[in-house]
Amino acid sequence: MRQTVRTLSLGALLAATLSATPALAQHSHDGDDSPAPWSQADAYYDPAEMAEARAQVQHHAGGQNFWFVMADRFEIQSLDGEETGVWDAQGWYGGDINKLFVKTEGEYSFEGDEVEDAEIQALWSRAISPYWDLQTGLRYDVEPDGKAHGVFGVQGLAPYLFEVDAAAFVSEDGDVTARTEVEYELLLTQRLILQPRLEANFSFQDVPDRELGTGLTNLDAGVRLRYEIKREFAPYVGVEWQGAFGETADIIEAAGGDAQGTAFVAGIRAWF
Amino acid sequence: MVSRRQFLSTSLQAGLALGATSLLPAWSLPASRGNTGLSTLTGNRFDLKVDRFPVTIGGRSGMALGVNGTVPAPLIRFREGEEITLNVTNTLDEDTSIHWHGLLVPFQMDGVPGVTFPGIRPGETFQYKFAVPQNGTYWYHSHSGLQEQLGHYGPIIIEPKGADPVGYDREYIMVLSDWSFEDPYRIFKKLKTMSETYNFSHRTVPDFIEDAGEKGFGTALEQRAMWGGMRMSPRDIADVTGATYHFLINGHSTADNWNAVFNPGERVRLRIINASAMSIFNVRIPGLPMTVVQADGLHVRPLEVDEFQIGVAETYDVIVQPKDEKAYAFTAESIDRSGQVVATLGPRPGMKAKEPALRAVPTLTMKDMAMDHGSMDMGGDTASGGMKMAGMDHDMKGHDMDAMSDSAEVKRGPGVTKLAAMPMSRLDEPGLGLEDVPHRTLRYSQLRSLEPNKDTRAPEREIEVHLTSNMERYMWSFDGVKFSEVTEPIIFHEGERVRMTMVNDTMMNHPIHLHGMFFDLVNGGGNHMPRKHTVIVKPGEKLSVDITAEHVGDWAFHCHLLYHMHAGMMQVVSVLPNDGRNKPMSHDHPPSHKASMQMDGQDMKHEMSSHDMGAHDMEGHDMGSHGDHKMGGQH
Numbered sequence: 001m002r003q004t005v006r007t008l009s010l011g012a013l014l015a016a017t018l019s020a021t022p023a024l025a026q027h028s029h030d031g032d033d034s035p036a037p038w039s040q041a042d043a044y045y046d047p048a049e050m051a052e053a054r055a056q057v058q059h060h061a062g063g064q065n066f067w068f069v070m071a072d073r074f075e076i077q078s079l080d081g082e083e084t085g086v087w088d089a090q091g092w093y094g095g096d097i098n099k100l101f102v103k104t105e106g107e108y109s110f111e112g113d114e115v116e117d118a119e120i121q122a123l124w125s126r127a128i129s130p131y132w133d134l135q136t137g138l139r140y141d142v143e144p145d146g147k148a149h150g151v152f153g154v155q156g157l158a159p160y161l162f163e164v165d166a167a168a169f170v171s172e173d174g175d176v177t178a179r180t181e182v183e184y185e186l187l188l189t190q191r192l193i194l195q196p197r198l199e200a201n202f203s204f205q206d207v208p209d210r211e212l213g214t215g216l217t218n219l220d221a222g223v224r225l226r227y228e229i230k231r232e233f234a235p236y237v238g239v240e241w242q243g244a245f246g247e248t249a250d251i252i253e254a255a256g257g258d259a260q261g262t263a264f265v266a267g268i269r270a271w272f
Numbered sequence: 273m274v275s276r277r278q279f280l281s282t283s284l285q286a287g288l289a290l291g292a293t294s295l296l297p298a299w300s301l302p303a304s305r306g307n308t309g310l311s312t313l314t315g316n317r318f319d320l321k322v323d324r325f326p327v328t329i330g331g332r333s334g335m336a337l338g339v340n341g342t343v344p345a346p347l348i349r350f351r352e353g354e355e356i357t358l359n360v361t362n363t364l365d366e367d368t369s370i371h372w373h374g375l376l377v378p379f380q381m382d383g384v385p386g387v388t389f390p391g392i393r394p395g396e397t398f399q400y401k402f403a404v405p406q407n408g409t410y411w412y413h414s415h416s417g418l419q420e421q422l423g424h425y426g427p428i429i430i431e432p433k434g435a436d437p438v439g440y441d442r443e444y445i446m447v448l449s450d451w452s453f454e455d456p457y458r459i460f461k462k463l464k465t466m467s468e469t470y471n472f473s474h475r476t477v478p479d480f481i482e483d484a485g486e487k488g489f490g491t492a493l494e495q496r497a498m499w500g501g502m503r504m505s506p507r508d509i510a511d512v513t514g515a516t517y518h519f520l521i522n523g524h525s526t527a528d529n530w531n532a533v534f535n536p537g538e539r540v541r542l543r544i545i546n547a548s549a550m551s552i553f554n555v556r557i558p559g560l561p562m563t564v565v566q567a568d569g570l571h572v573r574p575l576e577v578d579e580f581q582i583g584v585a586e587t588y589d590v591i592v593q594p595k596d597e598k599a600y601a602f603t604a605e606s607i608d609r610s611g612q613v614v615a616t617l618g619p620r621p622g623m624k625a626k627e628p629a630l631r632a633v634p635t636l637t638m639k640d641m642a643m644d645h646g647s648m649d650m651g652g653d654t655a656s657g658g659m660k661m662a663g664m665d666h667d668m669k670g671h672d673m674d675a676m677s678d679s680a681e682v683k684r685g686p687g688v689t690k691l692a693a694m695p696m697s698r699l700d701e702p703g704l705g706l707e708d709v710p711h712r713t714l715r716y717s718q719l720r721s722l723e724p725n726k727d728t729r730a731p732e733r734e735i736e737v738h739l740t741s742n743m744e745r746y747m748w749s750f751d752g753v754k755f756s757e758v759t760e761p762i763i764f765h766e767g768e769r770v771r772m773t774m775v776n777d778t779m780m781n782h783p784i785h786l787h788g789m790f791f792d793l794v795n796g797g798g799n800h801m802p803r804k805h806t807v808i809v810k811p812g813e814k815l816s817v818d819i820t821a822e823h824v825g826d827w828a829f830h831c832h833l834l835y836h837m838h839a840g841m842m843q844v845v846s847v848l849p850n851d852g853r854n855k856p857m858s859h860d861h862p863p864s865h866k867a868s869m870q871m872d873g874q875d876m877k878h879e880m881s882s883h884d885m886g887a888h889d890m891e892g893h894d895m896g897s898h899g900d901h902k903m904g905g906q907h
Contacts, residue, residue, distance in 0.1 A: 038761045038826040038844045041388050044380040049390040057386030060417065062747070062754030062840025068465040096747050096754075097686060127686035130742050131503060157744060160500040187476040194477075231462075231469045271466065 067093040068271065073224075075267025077240065080258070083110045086267075092125065099125040101135060106143065118142040121151055132156035139169055145209065148172045161185070176204040177212070191228040197221075197240075206247065211255075213247020226269055234269045297340075299347045299427070299445050300522035303533040304622035309442040316356045318348055322368045322392075322414075327423065329518055330525035334453045336423035337364070337414075343523045344447045344547065345412070345426025352407040352433040358400040360392055367391040370400070371415040371787070371828075372428065373585060374569050374805040377402040379825025382787055384415045387828050387844055391416060407432040408569030409543040409587045411447070418456035418549075420834055425449065425547040430569075437722060438565045440541035440591060444532050446615065448544065448582070448604045450517040450551040451525075460835050463511055467746040470513045473608060473633045474505060498638075502690070506636040507608075508743060508779050509704065511835060512550045514611025519551065519604060521615040529624050531616040536597050540617070541565075543589050546582045549834040552607040552781055552808070553582050554706060557617065558628055560600050562590035564714060568804040570790070571722035580714035581607065581703035583783030583808040585832040592617070601625035607704060607781065609633045634705030640779055642692030642812025682777070683752035687840075688740045692777045695814035699795050703808070704781060717795050719802035725792060727820045728799045731771035734816075735762065739809060739831070739841070741778040746839055748778075748831065754840025755830075761844035762829065764821035773816045776809045782836065783808050786845060788827040791817035806832055821847045 036042075042050050069091035077084045085108035092099040106118035123137035132154055139149040153167025166180040179201050186194040199220040203212040222240030229235070240263045244252050249259035301307035320339050327336040327343050339345035350356050362368045369391050371383035381402045385391030392398040407430040414424035427445045452459060462469045475496070483492035499506050524530035534540050542562075546553060555562075556579035564575045566589035574591075582588060582604075594600055599618035602625075606612060609630050616625040682691060702713035740752045747754065764770055771794070774784060783806050790803040794816040801818070809815050830842035 034759065037759055038387065038846050040824070040826045040846065041380055045390050050386070053386035053390040055386070057384075058756045058758065061756055061838060061842045062749070063756030064464075066461055066464045096745055127745070130686055130689040131744060157503055159503060160497065161503055187474050188478070189476055190472040190474060231466065 063095065065093060065095050067091065070269075070271035072269060073267055074270070075236075075265045077263040077265045079242070079261045079263035084108065084116075084263075085110065086265075094125070097127045099133070101125045101137075115143045117144065123151060123153075125155070129156075131158075135167065149177075158182075171207075175207050177207070177217075178202040178204070188225075193226050193228065193234075195224045195226065195236075195238075197224065203248075211248065211251045213249075213251065215246045215248075217246070217248040218242065218244045222263075222265065224265065224267075232271050236265075236267055236269060238265045239263070240265055296342050296523060297344070297346045297426075300342070300344055300447070300524075300530075302522075302524065302529065302531040302621070303618075304529075304531055306621075307444075308533055308621075309444060316350055316354050318346075318356070318358045319361070320345070320358060320370070321361045321363060322370075322424065323363045327523070329451050329453075329520065329523070330527045332453065334451075337419050338423035339370075339426055343423035343451075343520075344449065345424070347427050347429065347445065348412065349429040349431065351431045353403055353405065355401065355403040359397050360400065361397040362392045362394055365394050367393055367416050368419060368424070369414055369416045370412050372400075372402075372410065372412050373785075374410040374587075375402070375404050375428070375430075376406060376788065376823065377404060379788055379823060379827060382825070382827065384787065384828045387826050388787075404430065406430060406569065407436075408566055408571070409445075409545060409589050410569050411545045411547055411585075411587065413547065415828070418460065418834060418838060420547075421450075421452065421456040421459070421549040423449075423451070427543070427545055427547075429543065437571055438541060438589065438591065439539060441538040442534060443541040443543065445522070446542050446544045446602065446604075447520075447522050448546045448548060448551075448553055448555075448613070449520045449523075450512070450548040450606075451520050452512075452516045452518070454516050456549070456834075459512060459516065460838060463746045463835055464839070467511070467743055468505070468508075470511065470515045471505070471507065471608075472513065472515050473507045473509070473610065475499075475507055475635075502641070503744065504641075504689075504779060507633065508636065509634065510550065510552075510606060510608035510610065511746075511780075511833070513608055514606060517551065517606070517611060519553075519606060519611050519613035521602070521604065521613050524613075524615065526612070526614045526627060529614075529616055531618060531621060531623055533621055534594050534617060534619065536595050536619060537593065540592050540594070541589060542592060542602075543587065544582065545587045546584050548584050550584065552584060552703075552783065553604040554607065554703070555580055555582055555588075555602075555604050556711075557592060557600050557602050559596075560592050560594055560617075561712075562592050564719075565589050565591055567719055567802055568790075568806060570803050572802055573720040573722055573800070575714065575718055576712065577714045578711035579702075579706060579709060581706060581808070583781065583806060583832070584834075585783055585785050585806040586804070586808070594619075599623040599625035601628060603628055605630065607634075609705065631705070636704070636779060636811065640704075640811035641690075642695045642777075643690075681751070682738045682740060685752060686745060687742050687747040687749055687754065688752045688777070689742045689744070690777060691738070691740075692775055692812050692814075695775045695777075695812055697815065698810040698813040699793075699815065701810065703810070716793060716802070716807070719793065719795065720797050720800040721802050722800075725799045725801055725803070727769060727792075729769045729820075731769045731818050733768075734771040734773055736773045736775060737762075737843075739774060739776045739778055739782050739784070741780070741836075741841075743779065746835075748836040748839040748841035750829075750841060750843050755837075755842035756840055758843060761826065761846040764819070764845055764847045766821055766824050766847055766850040768821050770819050770821060771816055772819055773814060774809050776811055776813045776815075779811045780833075781808050781810055782841070783832040784830070785832045786819070786827065786829045788823050788825060788847070789819050789821065789845075791819060793817055823847060824849050 071089040073088040075086050077086055088105040090103040092101045101123040103121040107116045109116050119141045121139040123135040125133045125135045128134045135153045137151050139151050141147045149169040149171045151167050155165045158164050163183040168178045170176050181199045183197045201217045203217050206213055220240055220242045222238055224236045224238030226234040226236035243260040252259050324337050325341045336343045360370055369383045369385050379388050381400050382388040410428040412426055413420045518525050521530045561576050568587055597619045599616050602615040604613050614627045616623050699717040700715050702715050706713045738751050741748045785806040792801040792803050824847050827845045829845045830837045
């Protein structure tokens with residue numbers, strides 16, 4: 001049974017991702033059979049040359065693709081004397097409507113000298129409204145256990161300028177979890193920016209392998225104060241409260257850990 | 273199928289200033305380097321070479337892409353009605369083009385790749401040949417990619433065939449532009465990915481606290497929440513700002529101090545051209561009034577002002593008469609007040625006027641959103657003309673415009689964040705940030721063509737075009753359709769008179785330009801409507817222009833903010849040949865008018881004697897005389 005679910009979900013996701021890829025090519029008029037929208041200059045110049053130039057000028061007025069890479073958080077967290085490296089980055093390639101997104105985040109323990117968590121997502125992102133993109137694709141957890149998940153989410157800008165990234169994940173084992181990240185920016189000056197950030201994780205069933213109980217599993221609430229030396233490059237410091245809840249907290253506490261704590265963070269936000 | 277391309281021999285006289293960093297065309301030199309005014313140099317054959325070359329801006333070196341090795345490009349000056357030949361050689365490794373902005377050329381000479389010709393390939397020489405039925409101040413620039421941002425622009429002066437109605441002793445060209453040491457494709461990429469990168473004028477927490485102190489916490493919070501709720505910024509004024517731009521006059525930054533000379537009491541004509549990629553400017557000369565005599569190359573009834581806003585691609589000719597033996601600061605301030613450039617007008621070469629301080633950054637209001645029912649208390653001056661719908665006072669000759677109105681259907685989707693719910697006429701406003709200045713400002717509602725309009729027919733039909741955007745995604749379009757998605761152009765029929773009503777659904781000012789035809793701005797001017805090639809449509813504004821579709825061809829229609837065009841805010845207007853469907857044009861006019869009508873009504877035989885100049889104080893100057901035109905040129 002479990003094997004069937006795995007095959008089904010992976011197969012469907014792979015198909016979805018593959019079929020999304022051609023959609024990245026933005027619509028343009030070159031090569032299609034529709035009649036030229038205007039062609040009066042063909043009476044003076046070679047129509048083939050005009051057709052090529054027409055496709056060019058149209059493509060270069062709204063049809064271009066772009067790429068973008070951003071390390072939103074690249075930081076060291078210090079909690080109870082233990083230091084952890086955290087990264088949270090994303091990049092995309094595509095046009096106004098369709099993009100291929102890659103997202104990665106993870107944690108590195110300096111004490112244990114090991115990567116404790118690392119995930120990478122490949123998503124097809126489609127603009128469905130002025131401020132929202134629908135995103136679907138695959139997530140692969142390099143650490144701790146090499147599990148694959150299907151991803152279905154939204155990313156965008158909510159009213160009052162809250163940046164939202166919310167997604168549901170279906171693991172190859174059929175477990176359903178969800179994650180919501182919300183960020184806001186308060187400009188103290190044009191370059192000194194205070195960013196409250198909230199991340200909540202949910203599980204829709206117990207996942208013993210991941211020490212997760214059903215319900216809200218954990219919540220991170222932090223503020224980061226960054227200084228944009230350039231818009232593209234900003235060091236920051238901050239503080240973040242991290243807590244586990246419900247059965248998840250019980251599991252941590254049973255193992256002798258703290259379910260809650262406050263970390264100091266310092267890092268770099270950068271984009272290209 | 274005759275190809276007009278010609279491969280000329282290498283006998284071109286194109287090498288005037290190649291590779292030399294310090295050379296500039298004579299007209300753009302400061303007085304401290306011998307420029308004491310323009311000469312009457314005219315010609316009918318020009319050899320232009322498009323190349324990349326080093327330039328020095330404000331003491332720093334960069335690479336430009338332009339014409340004959342200079343930024344700005346050489347002045348092209350010729351006589352109205354004369355046929356001229358321009359050989360444009362492309363030495364780049366990419367295509368180029370030259371568009372003659374505002375010139376009524378045959379469309380296959382208009383220079384827009386993919387619309388009117390294929391473009392000029394690397395190594396090729398393209399020959400432009402045309403005669404135009406107009407005179408005045410115009411300009412030229414590349415219509416390929418983002419070359420314009422790199423310095424590919426220059427001035428055009430067309431000498432009148434007959435007497436010049438503007439009397440002056442000395443003249444200068446003031447080419448305003450914006451220069452960046454960043455690659456324009458990098459700028460565009462930043463806009464597409466982080467659209468507010470260059471904005472350093474956002475409202476901050478301290479601003480909020482100040483507001484709360486003044487208006488009360490509740491009101492301040494309400495206003496902030498209102499903008500936040502719309503996911504918009506009241507400081508979204510310019511996309512590309514002084515954070516990367518160096519603003520230039522004739523290729524000179526303020527530090528380079530472009531300076532011009534006058535003898536006190538002289539009438540000095542300044543031909544002001546906004547050749548920027550993205551920057552709308554406020555132009556003023558503190559202590560020196562300016563009399564506007566030309567707008568977009570065509571004469572207007574003289575109008576004395578102290579300041580005016582000039583959109584990208586617009587031109588204004590003004591007369592100034594400095595009486596004092598002192599240095600005056602000709603100041604062009606970016607609309608978002610992120611920077612400015614100052615040149616000096618002084619009695620002696622090399623003088624440097626004191627630079628006025630940058631003024632406070634303006635803030636958009638609910639009126640710019642066109643959503644507010646209470647906007648009438650936003651400023652007293654808006655009440656008079658604000659609610660007056662464009663064209664209400666225009667003689668419609670009994671036509672029911674609504675019945676004929678071809679109302680645009682805006683394609684809603686990710687590219688359109690909002691529509692203007694209550695757009696209104698803003699012709700009687702001087703432009704963002706000039707509402708409260710303590711001196712006289714220019715409003716579109718005040719402009720009157722000097723010559724009576726030749727085509728005074730009421731429009732046969734109206735088309736509505738929406739200016740649409742999503743600032744967050746940096747998508748710009750007409751009617752929600754980017755140029756890359758356009759499948760059919762806007763159709764005009766030869767000879768018809770069309771009203772185009774533009775509704776600005778965005779929060780930004782857009783200088784909208786139509787190639788090949790002038791806009792008759794419906795501003796209550798009767799048969800003296802100002803005729804412009806470019807009009808600024810303000811945020812939340814509904815503005816109408818009447819167009820006589822005379823020149824058959826495909827013509828570009830676009831926002832002249834370069835990156836807006838590049839993001840999709842462009843269309844094509846196809847004027848289709850008369851198939852007999854249309855009445856012959858000028859049916860309202862005596863037959864003798866027909867010949868000149870076919871030349872766009874720009875018959876520049878001025879009927880000065882018949883004008884009542886009394887109502888427009890010209891300070892006793894003889895408008896008709898050009899005899900005292902004293903040229904101090906060094907040519």
